[in-house]
Amino acid sequence: MEDCLFCKILKKEIPSTKVYEDEKVYGFVDIYPMSKEHYLFIHKNHTSNVNEMSKATPNEIGEVYQAISKYTESNELSKNGFRVVTNVGPDAGQTVFHTHFHVLGGEKLGRFGS
Ligand code: AMP
Numbered sequence: 001m002e003d004c005l006f007c008k009i010l011k012k013e014i015p016s017t018k019v020y021e022d023e024k025v026y027g028f029v030d031i032y033p034m035s036k037e038h039y040l041f042i043h044k045n046h047t048s049n050v051n052e053m054s055k056a057t058p059n060e061i062g063e064v065y066q067a068i069s070k071y072t073e074s075n076e077l078s079k080n081g082f083r084v085v086t087n088v089g090p091d092a093g094q095t096v097f098h099t100h101f102h103v104l105g106g107e108k109l110g111r112f113g114s
Pocket residue numbers: 005014016029030031032033040086087093094095096097
């Protein structure tokens with residue numbers, strides 16, 4: 001989608017540091033890491049948030065989670081633990097309107113909430 005930051009990353013118009021890619025899903029390093037390891041996993045098909053994705057293309061949720069599972073099982077994250085977060089809307093502070101799943105880990109994480 002035009003003017004979508006993550007679609008531009010997928011088209012390589014904006015650089016990113018790839019950690020995972022398959023036919024449908026792309027994983028890359030978050031530029032403002034909130035933990036020692038912080039990645040973003042996105043589907044190559046644009047939707048604006050996980051609620052839209054779950055209505056329009058629910059299979060994509062599974063595809064993204066399968067990619068996260070492959071990636072985290074290929075390194076220490078799965079063994080040591082990690083967190084997946086997806087922000088929806090203003091109260092959650094969503095800033096990029098291409099559905100994305102934060103994968104946080106690489107250290108003991110604090111509790112979350114407000
Ligand atoms: P959210 O606030 O949940 O919408 O998450 C958007 C995330 O995208 C934030 O954690 C940003 O740090 C991250 N971000 C913004 N621009 C880029 C970029 N060019 N490359 C990688 N991550 C980015």
